Amino acid sequence: MSSGKEQWGSRIGVILAVAGSAVGLGNFLRFPGNAAENGGGAFMIPYFCALLFLGIPIGWAEWAMGRYGGRKGFHSAPAIMGVFGKGAVGRYVGVIGVLIPVVVYFYYVIIESWCLAYFWKYLTGGIGIVDGQSVAEQVATSKSFFEQISGSGIDGVTVGGDVHISLVIWAITFALNVYFIWRGLSKGVEWVCKWAMPTMAIIGIIVLVRVLTLGTPDPAKPDQSVIAGLGFMWNPDFSKLGDFKTWLAAAGQIFFSLSVGFGVILNYASYMKRKDDVVLSGLTASATNEFFEVALGGLITVTAAVVFLGIATTSMATGSSFSLGFNTLPVVFARMPGGDFFGAIWFLMLFLAAITSSLSMLQPAAAFVMEALGLKRGPATAVVSIGCLAGSFFVLWFSKGLVALDTLDFWVGSFMIFIMAAAQIICFGWVFGLGRGIEEAHEGAHVHIPKVFQFIIKYVAPVYLIVIFVGFCTRNLPAYVETILDQENPAHRNAQLAWIVIGTVIAILVTVTALGARRWRAQGLDLDGDREPDDVSPGR
Amino acid sequence: MENQAMTLQPLGWVFLIVSVGFVTGLVVWCYRRVLTLPPETSERAD
Numbered sequence: 001m002s003s004g005k006e007q008w009g010s011r012i013g014v015i016l017a018v019a020g021s022a023v024g025l026g027n028f029l030r031f032p033g034n035a036a037e038n039g040g041g042a043f044m045i046p047y048f049c050a051l052l053f054l055g056i057p058i059g060w061a062e063w064a065m066g067r068y069g070g071r072k073g074f075h076s077a078p079a080i081m082g083v084f085g086k087g088a089v090g091r092y093v094g095v096i097g098v099l100i101p102v103v104v105y106f107y108y109v110i111i112e113s114w115c116l117a118y119f120w121k122y123l124t125g126g127i128g129i130v131d132g133q134s135v136a137e138q139v140a141t142s143k144s145f146f147e148q149i150s151g152s153g154i155d156g157v158t159v160g161g162d163v164h165i166s167l168v169i170w171a172i173t174f175a176l177n178v179y180f181i182w183r184g185l186s187k188g189v190e191w192v193c194k195w196a197m198p199t200m201a202i203i204g205i206i207v208l209v210r211v212l213t214l215g216t217p218d219p220a221k222p223d224q225s226v227i228a229g230l231g232f233m234w235n236p237d238f239s240k241l242g243d244f245k246t247w248l249a250a251a252g253q254i255f256f257s258l259s260v261g262f263g264v265i266l267n268y269a270s271y272m273k274r275k276d277d278v279v280l281s282g283l284t285a286s287a288t289n290e291f292f293e294v295a296l297g298g299l300i301t302v303t304a305a306v307v308f309l310g311i312a313t314t315s316m317a318t319g320s321s322f323s324l325g326f327n328t329l330p331v332v333f334a335r336m337p338g339g340d341f342f343g344a345i346w347f348l349m350l351f352l353a354a355i356t357s358s359l360s361m362l363q364p365a366a367a368f369v370m371e372a373l374g375l376k377r378g379p380a381t382a383v384v385s386i387g388c389l390a391g392s393f394f395v396l397w398f399s400k401g402l403v404a405l406d407t408l409d410f411w412v413g414s415f416m417i418f419i420m421a422a423a424q425i426i427c428f429g430w431v432f433g434l435g436r437g438i439e440e441a442h443e444g445a446h447v448h449i450p451k452v453f454q455f456i457i458k459y460v461a462p463v464y465l466i467v468i469f470v471g472f473c474t475r476n477l478p479a480y481v482e483t484i485l486d487q488e489n490p491a492h493r494n495a496q497l498a499w500i501v502i503g504t505v506i507a508i509l510v511t512v513t514a515l516g517a518r519r520w521r522a523q524g525l526d527l528d529g530d531r532e533p534d535d536v537s538p539g540r
Numbered sequence: 541m542e543n544q545a546m547t548l549q550p551l552g553w554v555f556l557i558v559s560v561g562f563v564t565g566l567v568v569w570c571y572r573r574v575l576t577l578p579p580e581t582s583e584r585a586d
Binding site for chain 1: 549552555556563567574
């Protein structure tokens with residue numbers, strides 16, 4: 001195997017890498033709005049239920065599956081799922097585990113570049129919000145700036161005509177990602193995460209202290225205070241617990257926040273050695289994500305918005321991560337003493353959160369190309385980069401209304417993650433066998449999975465997942481299916497084009513998987529999981 | 541929800557402290573366990 005020599009440099013390295021993959025913009029922008037809109041403090045009940053019954057169990061299964069697959073010499077989701085699914089069906093379902101990170105990367109790297117653009121703008125004087133204007137005027141300025149940066153006003157604006165700053169920053173962001181992937185697992189991904197994660201924690205705590213010490217900046221507006229902001233976020237509205245939407249929102253938040261079902265943990269864990277712990281490592285990575293989400297995101301974003309903008313304006317923004325992050329928060333920083341400094345470090349933190357996540361999307365793709373086609377890391381990185389460049393360019397060009405981005409995010413970044421996670425947990429608990437799976441997870445483990453979690457992995461998590469998935473489809477699918485089928489409304493054209501992109505990527509990945517299967521069979525590898533691992537990868 | 545948000549109510553404090561306390565305690569416990577494990581016996585290299 002051409003990637004057989006790659007390993008993590010240290011125990012903490014893989015933990016920080018998985019945590020880096022999980023901690024992203026959603027921790028700071030999606031979670032606070034989600035919680036505030038769905039019951040405040042009461043939201044934490046379904047949230048922690050989802051953490052205990054979905055996120056952590058599926059995460060443990062994915063870590064164990066990844067390491068087991070690595071022992072057989074495999075590092076990609078199709079190969080590993082082929083082992084656990086005992087054949088071709090598992091293998092081709094596993095294609096989803098490459099499709100998701102690749103397609104999500106197409107648009108995620110663009111959002112990441114927005115963070116870098118905002119960081120740069122704050123370093124060089126701000127985004128043009130004028131002191132003394134009303135909140136409404138400042139929000140309008142902020143929205144206008146966001147439209148320029150994102151090109152959401154019209155297709156092609158960021159790449160047509162004169163070189164647009166967004167294009168330059170996207171290119172820089174893309175190049176940085178490619179560089180670190182090319183450098184490899186330990187010198188690239190792990191190195192970035194070892195620096196980025198502590199930096200993010202420090203910045204997060206600085207901003208948290210700043211926000212919690214704001215008090216009531218305008219005594220004439222006593223409702224705009226830290227306590228009011230915390231109240232808006234944390235006062236429980238128990239009536240929301242009777243609404244399925246709240247449970248759906250909480251499960252969705254946990255699910256996407258922990259990056260389970262993404263194909264990333266499968267890949268990252270595959271570079272671990274047989275005696276490397278996966279249970280404590282998996283729990284630590286999840287705990288890290290939860291700290292950033294609940295202790296930082298949950299205390300900073302909405303609180304700061306209420307302090308400077310009031311509850312009404314904040315309420316309008318909490319329904320959309322983009323709106324909260326890129327329209328509302330800049331106004332908050334404009335009104336905050338030292339706002340340019342705090343704005344700069346805040347968007348730097350978001351950029352670091354994003355790049356540790358985007359690297360985790362490119363890495364499984366590179367690993368897949370390496371092991372399916374027998375390429376070394378350099379050429380594999382080039383192949384993946386060219387493909388992702390085309391995909392990202394598509395999203396950059398067809399930017400009007402962010403419809404293409406939203407379509408990719410719904411179908412691949414949401415819908416298919418449910419499918420992949422369900423496939424994983426069912427393969428682990430039912431096809432491979434729970435007993436074998438737990439035994440594998442306990443190899444080298446420094447803590448053991450509590451017995452109750454074994455029951456949860458086999459019975460509770462799959463049922464919970466399926467119920468949530470059915471609810472998700474019932475609420476969201478009709479509208480998205482309509483945009484694909486509707487040939488008359490020009491606003492839906494970009495959604496249809498997005499599906500052509502998805503279909504193309506699927507076709508390519510299925511073809512490469514078929515080529516890979518032939519290769520692995522010729523190499524005598526156990527791609528259908530018929531034998532116990534013979535620990536193919538070196539270093540064992 | 542808006543009328544209640546004028547201040548952080550007692551139950552709000554409970555949810556805040558328990559939630560933030562839980563995730564903070566969990567992450568501290570985890571890293572303490574990880575960082576106090578015996579050193580890894582073999583050198584790794586990429």
